[in-house]
């Protein structure tokens with residue numbers, strides 16, 4: 283584990299190998315984050331982890347190295363509801379990044395529209411207790427009714443609370459994007475209880491999307507993440523127009539087993555074997571959600 287003299291952790295490799303797989307032209311890394319730089323964008327007082335700086339230059343360098351064209355930057359919990367670092371990264375991207383914000387649900391319409399002008403196209407509700415102190419469902423539902431046109435809601439939760447969350451998810455009337463498929467236990471296989479429950483959510487309406495992401499988080503056996511490939515490939519095959527893919531760089535909280543970004547990219551053809559499936563996963567679906575205008 284890499285920790286600097288201020289106790290700030292590094293959860294990413296400094297020189298990731300290039301992948302063998304080449305993404306299609308215009309491919310979008312639709313789940314990644316920036317951290318700081320902390321001297322300009324201090325971390326939240328409520329942050330549950332304090333990472334080293336992983337700013338836009340590093341992110342865009344990785345994008346080019348891995349063969350991607352665009353990024354969707356998701357506000358990480360260590361920056362709380364101050365989206366300045368995310369907006370700064372988008373502003374430096376020459377139009378090649380858009381973002382997902384985390385907001386105080388009391389945010390005004392004016393502030394939401396300022397976020398839209400800065401490239402934000404959705405907000406994230408995080409239900410992981412190890413990352414956030416509270417997740418007020420009633421206030422989340424209220425702000426979800428006031429989003430600018432074309433926005434969606436990203437939800438991050440673990441599989442054991444999916445059933446409990448269903449009434450809340452069902453009540454959100456804008457499109458949903460579920461981070462890491464709601465963290466199913468992939469060792470249960472493609473027809474295990476977690477995947478079946480997740481499929482019930484997907485079947486309940488046609489505007490629920492998912493990120494087929496994070497073998498490193500979901501498959502404890504480690505590379506080559508066979509259980510992940512086996513559980514996730516059928517989901518991507520059955521819902522080709524609803525899946526997104528991302529690196530999850532800089533891999534928050536993964537400092538004890540830092541994933542290899544090249545190996546993560548090489549997972550793509552294992553979950554989306556055809557060129558058409560890859561184009562939908564990496565280009566068409568994220569472009570529809572993030573670059574519709």
Ligand SMILES: O=C(O)/C=C(\CC(=O)C(=O)O)C(=O)O
Pocket residue numbers: 357358359360408413438530534535
């Ligand atoms: O972003 C991720 O993929 C996962 C995270 C961090 C996170 O979500 C956050 O800090 O907001 C995690 O599971 O620790």
